[in-house]
Amino acid sequence: MRIAIEDLVVTLAGRTVVSGVDVLAEPGEIVGVVGPNGSGKSTMLRTVYRHLRPASGRVLLDGRDLRAMSATEAARHVAALPQERGSDFELSVLEVVSMGRTPYKRAFAGDDDRDREIIATAMAQVGVMDLAGRSFSALSGGERQRVLLARAFAQQPDVLVLDEPTNHLDLRHQIDLLGLLREHRRTTLIALHDLNAAASLCDRLHVLRDGQVVDSGKPRDVLTVDLLADVFGVRAAVVEHPLTGDPLIAFDHQGPISS
Template identity: 45%
Template sequence: MNVSVEGVSYSVQDKQLIDSILLHVRKGELVGLIGPNGSGKSTLLKNIYRVLQPDSGRISIDGQNLHSISHRETARQIAVVSQEAPVAFDFSVKDMVLMGRNPHKKWYQPDSGEDLRLVEQALERVGLLQDVGRSFSTLSGGEKQRVLIARALAQQARFLILDEPTNHLDIKHQLQIMDLVKGLKITSLAALHDLNIAACYCDRLVVMKDGKVIVAGTPEEILKPELLFTIFEVATEVVRHPITGKPSITFLPEMSGMENISPNDWTSGGSHD
């Protein structure tokens, strides 16, 4: 699935939250959405998965205007994995994943053998088939995120949106979640805070600040000290990691004296190969 966002804007009470956004995700890509808090990442994602209605612009999937299709059809096409959130009821892991089948069924239609097969297949893929009967509330943060990804798989969506999926997870579970998402090879758009994780896993990065897309490109093109200083207002050193070959970012404290050095004086990762 190819996804295009063309000139999308959204405001609340005359406050512009996102402004004339242009963004494209090609089939099979994992695109990372990065930027400081309040830059409009979550607002943009909510416009794409139709929790919010854009003031202007067009969002299309495979060339079709997203707002020309029903919400049910949207739910069949797009799956969302957000930050871990409390669940009001004590659902089992099986029930949580079965929710992914709802867009494919009529109201009150019972679960079919195919539904149950897809749930089992999805849980096996995320390594949680043995926990099918457990209460969702008893799982660790990483396990809960894997269940939500299993729900997306059971949904058979062709486009996966992830809003800070690794937030509040320890590093082991962050890497497990990103390994899993990357291995799915589903067209994906993920808002991420950790720039080193974004560098390792994303095919391209889209940088947002103050509700606008500033620049987009590969991690190698984007993750440079000058740009990071402009966007995040922090000094960094960026080198190419000797094992992964990806940009590796070290954040420099203000006491290092780097704040007194012009970004133009810094060197990026290519010189450290």
């Protein structure tokens, strides 16, 4: 499904946090949202999974306003992994992942064979089958992250909204996750701090600064030396990755660019 954010404005506590943002993800595209802390990435994504209501503008799913859908219908189309992730669930891992099937069931209905198959597949994909009986609240941050990803996959959405999904994951699980997203090719909006991961994973990038989109396009067209200096305040060289051919950003860690 195609998702389009049109002229989005979000105001929090009387302050405009996102202003006139347009973002587009075509069916099956993985679209990255990058920018410095406080640029509005998470706020924008929260409007897509309906945690925030915009002051103006629209989020359209195949031309339909997500706000016009019921919560259940929207949840059948859009699954999210937000940054504000609960850690106090007094539920087992299996029960947490099973919550992904809720939009497809009547109230108080149990899981049927199809639900159980979908849940097991999602858990296997992110490598948490061995955690099924453990308490979610007793898991490490990285384990919780993978369980919540499994819940999102079990939801079988048309659109995935992922806000810093590699946070708390070790290197191997970061690589596994990025590979999984490439393999399954759902329409995906993903916020990432790791610009090299964004360059490797994403079909297109939108760069936010101070609540506005300042550049959009393919990673190799967007992630330029000038943009890195202007938006992120860092000195870097952009070269070709020797293994994949993707843009590879080599940062100068001696210090930020002098103002």
